[in-house]
């Protein structure tokens with residue numbers, strides 16, 4: 001891709017989701033909206049419903065008092081950021097935007113009401129659900145939900161991130177950290193490979209004889225040529241990637257002996273980071289919003305095709321070709337907010353455009369990215385031809401440093417858009 005096209009796409013993507021200007025005209029909207037899940041999708045949607053239609057009562061039901069972003073959590077693992085660097089609160093959503101924030105787990109989205117864990121209910125005219133992912137803990141022999149305390153996934157940020165970081169710190173020099181990425185689809189396609197780079201970045205400084213071994217359930221991965229080029233440049237032989245066919249597919253784990261069994265033999269590890277296969281957040285399953293693992297939606301309004309009046313966005317919904325990313329969830333949050341406000345005003349929905357850029361760090365000063373713009377054709381979300389692309393190969397150190405700076409700018413902008 002030519003650099004100029006790339007920069008143009010990046011700028012469009014940074015502007016966030018592209019709402020048609022007239023979608024903001026919704027002064028007549030009245031009603032009650034309940035949002036379940038205050039992450040990338042839900043926090044954005046709650047705020048934007050209030051921005052578009054201040055008279056609408058918005059309640060955000062979020063089980064945690066603080067939110068840790070997965071974006072930039074790999075930098076925490078690499079020792080570049082404290083965990084507090086990815087922590088955000090909900091204060092401004094209530095004090096500045098008038099969202100009523102209820103810290104409780106939601107048990108179910110019922111007919112016209114969300115039932116909370118303590119049995120109380122919050123009534124709605126429209127609900128929006130953005131609960132992120134839950135895991136299939138039972139697909140790998142030898143693994144279980146309880147074993148996540150010994151073999152962390154760190155695929156939800158917070159305590160799991162801190163645990164994995166402590167394990168890396170305790171690992172001996174000369175030890176091996178094994179990462180086991182899942183098959184598609186999963187949250188953040190480039191995430192495991194950015195993580196490998198951040199492990200190596202830390203090892204290079206603290207344990208130069210250590211190794212990162214990626215045993216993959218796939219044959220290829222996102223931004224692969226750029227990651228491989230960067231790994232070779234900065235880390236030499238420290239990172240090894242094995243595709244499923246080349247013996248990467250793990251068949252069992254043994255947490256006692258810290259061994260990964262593959263078709264080709266056993267790999268002994270000091271740290272194992274197994275990222276289990278994923279599915280929509282549990283509440284989506286408990287509320288009749290899923291078909292198989294994920295939630296089918298109308299790709300213009302994000303209204304569930306199974307439950308009228310309930311919208312699902314973010315990782316839980318089927319929005320391919322958009323990847324399951326924070327940027328996608330944020331972009332969908334704005335589109336769904338506009339659709340909800342228009343529905344409450346009795347107006348027809350307007351087809352939005354969506355944007356996504358996934359930045360990844362190879363080192364803290366070597367960034368790479370993939371950007372795209374999307375539109376729904378009414379049935380599915382399609383990439384817009386000619387918009388977007390990936391960072392060029394063989395770019396110089398200055399270019400890579402600028403992309404790392406853009407990544408930091410993106411993080412500041414998107415978290416401000418969600419929480420502040």
Ligand SMILES: Cc1cc2nc3c(=O)[nH]c(=O)nc-3n(C[C@H](O)[C@H](O)[C@H](O)COP(=O)(O)OP(=O)(O)OC[C@H]3O[C@@H](n4cnc5c(N)ncnc54)[C@H](O)[C@@H]3O)c2cc1C
Pocket residue numbers: 036037038039040041042061062063064067069070071072073074104105106107130131132133154155156187188191281282283313314315316324325326327328329357358359360
């Ligand atoms: C290591 C890693 C790196 C990543 N890096 C990037 C990146 O650089 N860029 C990017 O765009 N994306 C990145 N992602 C992906 C991004 O984190 C997700 O795609 C994004 O968080 C999805 O948003 P969401 O709203 O669907 O879910 P989440 O952000 O997970 O939010 C879900 C929220 O719902 C709450 N919740 C769930 N169930 C309930 C319930 N029953 N009651 C109440 N609350 C509930 C949870 O507590 C949570 O706060 C990364 C992911 C990982 C794992």
